[in-house]
Amino acid sequence: MSIPTSIEVVDATLFTSVDPVILAGSACAVCGAHVFPPIESCPTCSSLDVETVALPTEGTVWSWTTQHFAPKPPFRTDEFTPFSIGYVDLGLVIVQGWLVGKTQWAIGERVNLVLAKAWTNESDTVFTFGFEAVT
Numbered sequence: 001m002s003i004p005t006s007i008e009v010v011d012a013t014l015f016t017s018v019d020p021v022i023l024a025g026s027a028c029a030v031c032g033a034h035v036f037p038p039i040e041s042c043p044t045c046s047s048l049d050v051e052t053v054a055l056p057t058e059g060t061v062w063s064w065t066t067q068h069f070a071p072k073p074p075f076r077t078d079e080f081t082p083f084s085i086g087y088v089d090l091g092l093v094i095v096q097g098w099l100v101g102k103t104q105w106a107i108g109e110r111v112n113l114v115l116a117k118a119w120t121n122e123s124d125t126v127f128t129f130g131f132e133a134v135t
């Protein structure tokens, strides 16, 4: 899939970069907890001393499922095909996201962060993040 030079994403606050794609998280300076998406206080120790950090782009499938029915609004799809969602362990934090490229996965399978087509807005493609199997 070719990525256009101007990349429209579903929510820019989820990323520190879209080319290359890197997710934004929060890191607590007091206890070291990491969270995704970024927030302004630590959910573990309540500290306000948190900063936005770039999260690792490779992880392993922690759990997954494949949906065989279309998501209800406000979620959008151009045309429905069964899709997988899962939790991916990035080491610092477990992130829920789309698992793209196939519908059968294995716990512990290695995956990489990618941009994935969310929907098309008139002629513009809107991207979100996903994870695909490391080949």
Ligand SMILES: [Zn+2]
Residues within 6 Å of the ligand: 028, 029, 030, 031, 032, 033, 042, 043, 044, 045, 046, 047
């Ligand atoms: Zn903390």
